[in-house]
Amino acid sequence: MRIVGVIAEYNPFHLGHAHQLRQAREAAHADAVVAVMSGCFVQRGDAAIVSPAVRAAMALQNGADAVILLPALWSVRDAEHFALGGVHLLTGLGCDALSFGAETADLPLLQAAVDALESPDLPAAIQPHLSAGLPYPAALSAAMAEVAPDAARVLQSPNNTLGVCYLRALRRLGASTGVYPIARASDYHASAIGDGFSSATAIRSAILRGDWSSAYSAMPGKASEWLEEEALANHLHRPESLDSVLLARLRLMDAADYAALPDISEGIERRLRRFADTARTRESLLQAAKTRRYPYARLSRLATHALLGVTQAVVDSNPLPSAAFLLGFRRGCEPLLSHLAQGAIPLVSSAAQCGKGAAWAQVERRAWELWALGAGYDGDMWQRHGVVRGECKPSASSSTILGANHHE
Secondary structure, three states: OOEEEEEEOOOOOOHHHHHHHHHHHHHHOOOEEEEEEEOOEOOOOOEOOOOHHHHHHHHHHOOOOEEEEEOHHHHOOOHHHHHHHHHHHHHHOOOOEEEEEEOOOOHHHHHHHHHHHOOOOHHHHHHHHHHOOOOHHHHHHHHHHHHOHHHHHHOOOHHHHHHHHHHHHHHHHOOOOEEEEEEOOOOOOOOOOOOOOOOHHHHHHHHHOOOHHHHHHHOOHHHHHHHHHHHHOOOOOOOOOOHHHHHHHHHHOOHHHHHOOOOOOOOHHHHHHHHHOOOOOHHHHHHHHOOOOOOHHHHHHHHHHHHHOOOHHHHHHOOOOOOEEEEEEOOOOHHHHHHHOOOOOOEEOOHHHHOOOOHHHHHHHHHHHHHHHHHOOOOOHHHHOOOEEOOOOOOOOHHHHOOOOOOO
16 A cells, blocks of 8 residues: 655645645555644644644545644644654654645755755854844855755745755655655735635635635635534634633743743743733734744744643653554545554554653643633543544534544
8 A cells, every 4th residue: 555645734624735635646646645734733833723623524525544633742843843743653654655735846956955954064154144143044044045045045935945844854764755745836825815726824814704705715615614614603713712821821930931941042932921911912922022033933833832831841852753643534444544553653543542641642632622712612622532534524513523423
């Protein structure tokens, strides 16, 4: 059995994602497609608009054969660690190929960017820019423009950058997985629905202002219907849903708590702490705190780490996912599950199988419980999750949408 893997957020699932799944299967000549998907919180630190169960069902309806959870310890990280977590899961489960969307679907050019980033000459080129006061990302970009201008141009596009991170992860893990980049036809950050494939950002904007006709035009039929059902049941997770919880957490943290957060450098924690006392919303906090040195996305991830109780010590003790958590699989794909279960990473399907002492699972439980609170669900969501079986949306009742029962 030949398996191709993809890494995604599906926040929400749209026509571009369905296209990528078809293209990945065809390009890799694969018998099955496995998607590793962010859970309740995504890479920029935001809460997903609908539950992992519903998003997994959307993917299964539109081309994925199985969906695996990317836990919050890796989904809410910078591109390098997001990619490393996802690639480790796919290679550990025995996937033969990896496919991803990129603005530049030129594999040799993407590989050349990897080589440039790992050149022994790069650190010396970066240092003068750091000495001039540039933050590290800007210093890296400036140095790349000097020593590898073609690679620097590649890295100016967000999905190219993520694709390069996937390639670096494969190299770091020593994996011989085949790679199939797919040309991306939409702007990742576009805020308006347009011709062709619209971005998830644009679709979320349309949904949150009640423009369902635009959302319907950009999503597969069932996926948009299921999303509207969640909205009518008041189960969308809106951007402001956990603002009070987050601000309370930040205001109660002391200096030691801030210092313990992951990826702290350049005094970024002091900036977050300074504005938490006067902010009234998460968005106003991040807008007030962001600067060129402290970009919005990095502050957003830091705020979510504080909300979830993630520390540098937890991150350091969990460099890679230790288990693959099955969110769902398509009917007739039991042989695929048997194949995945023979991989190097344990395949689990319930909170009980994760082990009470697993730090990643403790963080994940907090993520699911907080997400459920913000989306109007009952508690104990993580414990009650069950595998989505088939391509039907989980039942609309709060007990079954979280996994107690699923339609076959």
